[in-house]
Amino acid sequence: MTGIDLYMGIDVGSVSVNIVLIDEKYNLLEKLYLRTQGRPIRILKEGLEEIHQALPLHSRIAGVGTTGSGRELANAIVSADVVKNEITAHGTAVLHYIPDAQTILEIGGQDSKIILLRNGVVSDFAMNTVCAAGTGSFLDRQAERLGVPIQEFGALALRSATPVRIAGRCAVFAESDMIHKQQMGCSCEDIIKGLCDALVRNYLNNVGKGKEILPRIVFQGGVAANVGIVKAFEEALDQPVIVPEHFDVMGAIGAGILAHRKTSRTGDTRFCGFNSLRGDFAARTFECKGCTNLCEIVEILSDGKLRARWGGRCGKWSVAAGDETGSLSVAQGSPSA
Amino acid sequence: MVITFPHMGRVYISVKALFDDLNVKLVVPPPVSKNTLELGTRLAPEMACLPLKINIGNYIESIKRGADTIILTGSCGPCRFGYYGVVQKEILKDLGYDVNIVILDAPNTGFKAFIDKIRMISGYSSLSSLMRAFRAAFKVTVEVDELMDIVLRKRPREKHKGETDRLLSRFEHDVLKVHGSTETLELVAIYKDKISVIAEDEKADPVRIGLVGEIYTLIEPYVNLNVEKKLGSLGVEVHRGITLTDWIKTHLSMDMKYKRARRNALDKAKPYLGRCIGGHAWETIAATVGFNEKGMDGVIQILPFGCMPEIVAESIIPTISRDLSLPAMTVTVDELTGEAGYMTRLEAFVDLLSQKKGMVS
Numbered sequence: 001m002t003g004i005d006l007y008m009g010i011d012v013g014s015v016s017v018n019i020v021l022i023d024e025k026y027n028l029l030e031k032l033y034l035r036t037q038g039r040p041i042r043i044l045k046e047g048l049e050e051i052h053q054a055l056p057l058h059s060r061i062a063g064v065g066t067t068g069s070g071r072e073l074a075n076a077i078v079s080a081d082v083v084k085n086e087i088t089a090h091g092t093a094v095l096h097y098i099p100d101a102q103t104i105l106e107i108g109g110q111d112s113k114i115i116l117l118r119n120g121v122v123s124d125f126a127m128n129t130v131c132a133a134g135t136g137s138f139l140d141r142q143a144e145r146l147g148v149p150i151q152e153f154g155a156l157a158l159r160s161a162t163p164v165r166i167a168g169r170c171a172v173f174a175e176s177d178m179i180h181k182q183q184m185g186c187s188c189e190d191i192i193k194g195l196c197d198a199l200v201r202n203y204l205n206n207v208g209k210g211k212e213i214l215p216r217i218v219f220q221g222g223v224a225a226n227v228g229i230v231k232a233f234e235e236a237l238d239q240p241v242i243v244p245e246h247f248d249v250m251g252a253i254g255a256g257i258l259a260h261r262k263t264s265r266t267g268d269t270r271f272c273g274f275n276s277l278r279g280d281f282a283a284r285t286f287e288c289k290g291c292t293n294l295c296e297i298v299e300i301l302s303d304g305k306l307r308a309r310w311g312g313r314c315g316k317w318s319v320a321a322g323d324e325t326g327s328l329s330v331a332q333g334s335p336s337a
Numbered sequence: 338m339v340i341t342f343p344h345m346g347r348v349y350i351s352v353k354a355l356f357d358d359l360n361v362k363l364v365v366p367p368p369v370s371k372n373t374l375e376l377g378t379r380l381a382p383e384m385a386c387l388p389l390k391i392n393i394g395n396y397i398e399s400i401k402r403g404a405d406t407i408i409l410t411g412s413c414g415p416c417r418f419g420y421y422g423v424v425q426k427e428i429l430k431d432l433g434y435d436v437n438i439v440i441l442d443a444p445n446t447g448f449k450a451f452i453d454k455i456r457m458i459s460g461y462s463s464l465s466s467l468m469r470a471f472r473a474a475f476k477v478t479v480e481v482d483e484l485m486d487i488v489l490r491k492r493p494r495e496k497h498k499g500e501t502d503r504l505l506s507r508f509e510h511d512v513l514k515v516h517g518s519t520e521t522l523e524l525v526a527i528y529k530d531k532i533s534v535i536a537e538d539e540k541a542d543p544v545r546i547g548l549v550g551e552i553y554t555l556i557e558p559y560v561n562l563n564v565e566k567k568l569g570s571l572g573v574e575v576h577r578g579i580t581l582t583d584w585i586k587t588h589l590s591m592d593m594k595y596k597r598a599r600r601n602a603l604d605k606a607k608p609y610l611g612r613c614i615g616g617h618a619w620e621t622i623a624a625t626v627g628f629n630e631k632g633m634d635g636v637i638q639i640l641p642f643g644c645m646p647e648i649v650a651e652s653i654i655p656t657i658s659r660d661l662s663l664p665a666m667t668v669t670v671d672e673l674t675g676e677a678g679y680m681t682r683l684e685a686f687v688d689l690l691s692q693k694k695g696m697v698s
Contacts (some may be wrong), residue, residue, distance in 0.1 A: 069677050087685035121692040125685055210655045292370035
């Protein structure tokens with residue numbers, strides 16, 4: 001088959017499903033940023049349909065990579081060539097666009113992470129542990145409470161003259177602190193700026209604890225759209241912070257790049273093709289009664305046929321996408337150098 | 338009298354062999370499961386550390402199966418484990434369970450009390466038969482740990498994915514059916530042979546990771562979300578910083594050669610931590626340094642949420658990591674750890690190590 005080879009990267013996160021199309025030179029041709037809305041399968045299918053429509057003439061999908069917390073789910077639906085964790089995917093994408101970057105700050109919907117890059121590879125990383133105080137969902141919630149559209153949230157912060165101090169360690173404390181300051185009569189701008197500062201402080205003290213943050217510093221993930229947070233980071237680090245053009249889909253781009261590298265080794269893609277995505281996908285869960293663990297097993301069915309299954313501790317139910325008997329595809333997680 | 342005890346990894350194999358040999362009736366608690374955890378978290382104080390909660394779950398599941406006497410080891414170490422026995426006794430009493438709890442403090446804190454308690458449990462069998470049973474049970478422990486070392490070496494190298502774990506789970510099934518130390522040792526030997534001969538992929542060049550941390554968390558697969566198996570399936574050769582054999586040699590034996598070796602191993606922690614601060618923090622730091630000397634590609638600390646000694650160790654490890662250029666990561670486990678986040682961290686860490694390794698070689 002002649003034509004252009006394109007690579008698809010899919011990042012199924014807690015808040016958004018991102019799909020990108022890149023070419024062999026890793027130029028971005030298409031990007032989709034869709035809210036997950038608690039229905040990843042449906043949103044993913046709709047997104048893939050949209051990508052299919054947008055596919056340029058004489059082109060074909062030569063490789064697919066998935067990442068994000070829903071990477072296994074996405075793999076079950078599309079049969080990916082690479083299923084990779086977010087850290088490696090983000091690191092890969094940044095190293096391509098900004099080869100001399102040494103620090104990645106990433107704040108997404110449900111988690112935040114810091115990735116240190118040295119000599120062109122990921123050298124260290126950390127993720128937030130249990131608290132959501134420093135993530136996009138919390139900002140979303142506060143914007144909603146203040147009646148400010150999240151898109152304008154950051155710009156408002158920039159207008160603040162005397163930011164107030166908000167406790168940033170815990171989402172519950174932060175919220176009650178904000179309410180307290182608001183009842184004292186502080187302006188909305190000052191409170192929002194205070195919140196941005198608190199979130200950055202919390203991030204640097206928790207996720208970034210003990211990490212050597214060296215330039216160039218790249219800030220990405222959904223929250224990078226918020227200019228108030230970008231400003232707060234620059235003030236706290238006393239250095240410029242780069243927000244890449246495609247900051248919101250860097251994970252997906254990384255997955256696409258990894259897919260290209262993998263398929264140029266293996267020669268062919270496992271992608272099932274857009275036509276086979278038209279079917280009716282459904283997820284089904286049941287509790288395994290084999291032992292007292294009572295594991296929740298998830299099955300992905302397409303038109304009633306089993307496509308993938310996972311979730312048990314012992315592995316007896318595991319069926320990976322595209323396999324007949326195989327083990328979970330994480331078992332094949334060979335590094336892509 | 339029907340004895341039971343709390344689970345801690347594969348300790349049950351040795352304990353079962355010991356009491357079989359002594360002709361004491363024993364209930365092995367069912368493997369730690371969601372149900373165990375549920376019972377424990379409901380009945381134990383919220384602030385208690387995770388092992389205590391799981392112990393409580395084990396006891397209640399065993400009591401339902403007819404146990405009336407619980408034995409556990411005590412500790413004079415300065416961490417909360419020292420109070421487990423007494424606290425658990427109170428909890429069970431409050432819940433209305435009419436059971437005996439026998440706390441075995443290490444013999445070096447009172448040899449006579451230790452022997453008296455053991456003799457009481459074993460129906461006053463002779464001292465020589467006690468010693469024989471203990472020695473045999475220790476042999477079982479050593480053999481089981483060796484079996485696990487074979488498993489850890491084999492997992493990343495096996496040609497057909499999952500073969501090692503299939504045999505291991507068959508072993509765990511069979512071992513409950515044999516009686517006494519002799520039969521147990523025979524069974525372990527059979528499985529050691531079986532697993533040793535599993536076909537290997539000659540090209541495999543696994544990343545090597547050392548696991549460090551508090552002993553219960555490292556040894557009990559339910560609590561650490563089976564980290565050894567997960568890493569093994571990611572193609573990693575896992576090395577354990579602390580084993581049951583180590584623990585027994587430290588607390589129950591008079592093996593002077595071992596004690597000197599242990600002293601030397603702990604001395605490695607000197608630049609960072611020069612004394613015991615409770616729990617296994619000292620061992621964790623020493624093992625981290627030791628793993629670097631053994632040429633590990635990285636170290637993972639498993640930290641049970643809220644464990645003070647390990648929190649201290651956690652804050653020291655980044656300094657060691659910087660000084661020795663040894664990649665290190667801490668993962669916190671607790672009753673609510675979602676596997677997805679855990680897996681992401683392990684996978685990313687393994688990627689990091691493989692890339693680093695690829696650059697060097």
